[in-house]
Amino acid sequence: xxxxxxxxxxxxxxxxxxxxxxxxxxxxxxxxxxxxxxxxxxxxxxxxxxxxxxxxxxxxxxxxxxxxxxxxxxxxxxxxxxxxxxxxxxxxxxxxxxxxxxxxxxxxxxxxxxxxxxxxxxxxxxxxxxxxxxxxxxxxxxxxxxxxxxxxxxxxxxxxxxxxxxxxxxxxxxxxxxxxxxxxxxxxxxxxxxxxxxxxxxxxxxxxxxxxxxxxxxxxxxxxxxxxxxxxxxxxxxxxxxxxxxxxxxxxxxxxxxxxxxxxxxxxxxxxxxxxxxxxxxxxxxxxxxxxxxxxxxxxxxxxx
Amino acid sequence: xxxxxxxxxxxxxxxxxxxxxxxxxxxxxxxxxxxxxxxxxxxxxxxxxxxxxxxxxxxxxxxxxxxxxxxxxxxxxxxxxxxxxxxxxxxxxxxxxxxxxxxxxxxxxxxxxxxxxxxxxxxxxxxxxxxxxxxxxxxxxxxxxxxxxxxxxxxxxxxxxxxxxxxxxxxxxxxxxxxxxxxxxxxxxxxxxxxxxxxxxxxxxxxxxxxxxxxxxxxxxxxxxxxxxxxxxxxxxxxxxxxxxxxxxxxxxxxxxxxxxxxxxxxxxxxxxxxxxxxxxxxxxxxxxxxxxxxxxxxxxxxxxxxxxxxxxxxxxxxxxxxxxxxxxxxxxxxxxxxxxxxxxxxxxxxxxxxxxxxxxxxxxxxxxxxxxxxxxxxxxxxxxxxxxxxxxxxxxxxxxxxxxxxxxxxxxxxxxxxxxxxxxxxxxxxxxxxxxxxxxxxxxxxxxxxxxxxxxxxxxxxxxxxxxxxxxxxxxxxxxxxxxxxxxxxxxxxxxxxxxxxxxxxxxxxxxxxxxxxxxxxxxxxxxxxxxxxxxxxxx
Numbered sequence: 001x002x003x004x005x006x007x008x009x010x011x012x013x014x015x016x017x018x019x020x021x022x023x024x025x026x027x028x029x030x031x032x033x034x035x036x037x038x039x040x041x042x043x044x045x046x047x048x049x050x051x052x053x054x055x056x057x058x059x060x061x062x063x064x065x066x067x068x069x070x071x072x073x074x075x076x077x078x079x080x081x082x083x084x085x086x087x088x089x090x091x092x093x094x095x096x097x098x099x100x101x102x103x104x105x106x107x108x109x110x111x112x113x114x115x116x117x118x119x120x121x122x123x124x125x126x127x128x129x130x131x132x133x134x135x136x137x138x139x140x141x142x143x144x145x146x147x148x149x150x151x152x153x154x155x156x157x158x159x160x161x162x163x164x165x166x167x168x169x170x171x172x173x174x175x176x177x178x179x180x181x182x183x184x185x186x187x188x189x190x191x192x193x194x195x196x197x198x199x200x201x202x203x204x205x206x207x208x209x210x211x212x213x214x215x216x217x218x219x220x221x222x223x224x225x226x227x228x229x230x231x232x233x234x235x236x237x238x239x240x241x242x243x244x245x246x247x248x249x250x251x252x253x254x255x256x257x258x259x260x261x262x263x264x265x266x267x268x269x270x271x272x273x274x275x276x277x278x279x280x281x282x283x284x285x286x287x288x289x290x291x292x293x294x295x296x297x298x299x300x301x302x303x304x305x
Numbered sequence: 306x307x308x309x310x311x312x313x314x315x316x317x318x319x320x321x322x323x324x325x326x327x328x329x330x331x332x333x334x335x336x337x338x339x340x341x342x343x344x345x346x347x348x349x350x351x352x353x354x355x356x357x358x359x360x361x362x363x364x365x366x367x368x369x370x371x372x373x374x375x376x377x378x379x380x381x382x383x384x385x386x387x388x389x390x391x392x393x394x395x396x397x398x399x400x401x402x403x404x405x406x407x408x409x410x411x412x413x414x415x416x417x418x419x420x421x422x423x424x425x426x427x428x429x430x431x432x433x434x435x436x437x438x439x440x441x442x443x444x445x446x447x448x449x450x451x452x453x454x455x456x457x458x459x460x461x462x463x464x465x466x467x468x469x470x471x472x473x474x475x476x477x478x479x480x481x482x483x484x485x486x487x488x489x490x491x492x493x494x495x496x497x498x499x500x501x502x503x504x505x506x507x508x509x510x511x512x513x514x515x516x517x518x519x520x521x522x523x524x525x526x527x528x529x530x531x532x533x534x535x536x537x538x539x540x541x542x543x544x545x546x547x548x549x550x551x552x553x554x555x556x557x558x559x560x561x562x563x564x565x566x567x568x569x570x571x572x573x574x575x576x577x578x579x580x581x582x583x584x585x586x587x588x589x590x591x592x593x594x595x596x597x598x599x600x601x602x603x604x605x606x607x608x609x610x611x612x613x614x615x616x617x618x619x620x621x622x623x624x625x626x627x628x629x630x631x632x633x634x635x636x637x638x639x640x641x642x643x644x645x646x647x648x649x650x651x652x653x654x655x656x657x658x659x660x661x662x663x664x665x666x667x668x669x670x671x672x673x674x675x676x677x678x679x680x681x682x683x684x685x686x687x688x689x690x691x692x693x694x695x696x697x698x699x700x701x702x703x704x705x706x707x708x709x710x711x712x713x714x715x716x717x718x719x720x721x722x723x724x725x726x727x728x729x730x731x732x733x734x735x736x737x738x739x740x741x742x743x744x745x746x747x748x749x750x751x752x753x754x755x756x757x758x759x760x761x762x763x764x765x766x767x768x769x770x771x772x773x774x775x776x777x778x779x780x781x782x783x784x785x786x787x788x789x790x791x792x793x794x795x796x797x798x799x800x801x802x803x804x805x806x807x808x809x810x811x812x813x814x815x816x817x818x819x820x821x822x823x824x825x826x827x828x829x830x831x832x833x834x835x836x837x838x839x840x841x842x843x844x845x846x
């Protein structure tokens with residue numbers, strides 16, 4: 001099976017695909033607004049302390065200590081083995097927030113042998129800023145991409161591409177809301193990477209559509225057929241690239257450890273959703289907006305000096 | 306086609322470059338000839354090396370309000386001195402409303418302020434006898450900039466005392482300072498030293514008034530303030546400060562004759578002169594040394610959380626001035642040798658112009674750092690091997706071309722990363738490389754699929770290669786430029802880990818364009834050129 005030569009009629013399904021996507025986006029939005037996201041300390045502020053003990057971890061003792069010091073909302077869990085623990089303390093307005101890790105650690109130091117693996121403390125204000133900055137970055141990236149595509153193609157293409165991207169972003173955030181996997185800075189980076197990746201896919205398909213439109217001499221040829229054959233022509237490339245990218249991402253998910261888990265998970269979800277959206281959402285948008293050979297061909301004529 | 310075209314020469318140079326400059330990163334020891342070429346290891350981020358990252362917020366409001374308080378009391382005393390009479394003196398945050406008894410006094414004050422403060426204030430006339438003086442924006446700005454600068458310098462001095470290799474202390478944004486201490490083990494100590502605000506003030510004891518009376522009536526004269534010494538006895542100290550930590554240029558800890566912990570202090574010239582004059586005039590009188598620490602607390606005021614800086618002042622010693630003191634002298638009264646050591650460190654490092662507090666901390670223990678490197682390595686290697694196998698299986702000889710390009714691509718990213726000053730490899734950065742590996746083959750997949758298509762359409766093998774590369778080019782360019790846009794935005798707006806990811810992704814995208822298009826093309830040409838006399842009948846793709 002070294003050649004993928006399918007001539008599948010994708011566009012027959014394009015309206016149904018749009019409904020399915022709309023439904024999934026609806027589910028995502030409902031979950032985002034009802035369940036919300038499980039923000040990590042990056043965005044919500046708070047403290048994470050990871051400690052690795054030489055012997056089994058005194059988890060109850062730490063819990064009691066936190067209880068006694070008014071950190072009721074904090075959680076202490078085993079992390080990997082019963083020697084490693086992860087303490088999460090939400091942002092509480094108090095004087096000693098940033099020094100809590102210090103007091104706790106010096107207290108433990110007297111009784112146990114352990115090594116401090118990680119402390120992350122983010123103040124509430126910084127968390128908010130990181131979130132705002134992130135959203136701003138995403139919006140600017142989207143705007144610039146839209147301008148680029150409008151310049152290189154036509155405005156309907158850029159609308160198609162942006163809708164496909166928004167579709168991907170909503171679904172990924174929806175998945176994080178439904179699964180309640182921690183949403184932190186690296187997950188956010190992954191979503192922006194997905195924007196880049198999914199766009200790659202979309203542009204490859206668009207490029208083919210544009211090329212086929214240009215090459216079609218008969219102006220009233222069926223747009224749906226042309227779009228369909230463009231998708232089929234680029235299908236093998238789309239699948240192979242998704243496959244190679246997935247291969248490395250799965251390697252990252254399995255071997256990259258806890259810190260990269262959210263990141264690789266978001267990317268894997270993004271690559272799959274992005275592949276689907278560039279076939280269906282981006283191209284469907286073109287069809288729904290009644291793009292025709294004329295739009296492209298006339299543009300080319302005008303280009304000629 | 307010539308065997309040695311310009312393109313090929315460039316590729317060979319790039320190849321040599323990427324191998325040479327990536328060598329130090331892959332091997333533990335760097336041979337001398339490599340070092341002489343300025344080749345060095347890739348800079349590792351804190352998440353891989355272990356260490357501490359702090360983001361400190363400088364409380365500039367505090368600087369402004371204390372400066373404004375000082376200016377306002379200066380003006381008040383000057384008005385009094387010049388006998389300018391006013392009925393109301395109302396000091397707000399950065400401005401003062403003064404109501405004079407008449408226009409004459411208004412004019413006198415206006416002249417006085419203009420002469421003495423020039424551009425520090427902006428004077429607005431409210432009525433003939435009423436004025437508003439506001440600290441000018443320029444002054445406020447200069448004040449803020451100077452405060453951040455001074456805090457950064459002081460922090461740098463303190464960090465240097467910690468003896469960490471390659472620490473980073475730099476301003477970040479308008480009100481923050483980043484401190485990064487790679488490889489540090491004792492993070493508790495680091496935090497203590499970075500966060501401390503301790504300093505000293507020297508004041509005369511007000512021996513003319515009765516401190517007990519002041520305590521019971523809860524009233525003191527305008528020029529003094531009530532304190533308690535370490536035995537709990539009330540003491541009145543004059544408000545005028547003889548010396549502050551700012552005048553101290555050097556300090557070291559030790560013990561006095563009675564083996565109590567002490568700090569030996571050396572003053573700067575203006576400080577020494579003033580101190581000599583004052584101590585000379587006041588021999589036989591009492592002088593107090595105040596230990597001052599400011600601590601920042603977060604409180605909820607009217608539903609909003611606000612930072613409040615509280616000043617803790619403690620008298621550490623009161624002693625009779627025995628003789629004229631000047632440049633160097635010794636103070637005692639500290640709780641422990643450690644306190645003496647810490648205090649002398651803080652005094653040596655210089656004073657903080659404004660209180661600071663930690664708003665972000667990321668500590669990665671050395672064991673976790675090593676662990677992260679290991680995990681990063683394994684996932685890159687396994688991911689890479691999977692892709693290499695797949696490409697050879699699917700594209701045969703062309704797969705080998707793509708694989709060579711991919712490996713050169715990785716070496717190139719590593720070389721460029723280790724050459725750019727300030728570029729650091731972080732764990733998300735490794736993820737960026739992994740992602741580039743996955744996406745770099747995309748350009749080749751695009752080209753090869755085009756070549757296959759051309760073959761199916763009946764083009765000759767060599768023409769198929771030519772057309773495949775030509776037709777795929779615009780697609781590859783469009784796809785990569787949009788990815789580049791996204792990653793540059795990430796770089797500009799991202800912080801810490803995100804920046805690390807954006808750096809490797811951007812470099813990766815640019816390098817992959819070069820390797821995937823030019824390098825594979827040359828390999829394909831070389832392979833099929835040799836056979837061109839024999840006429841290539843079939844491409845192994």
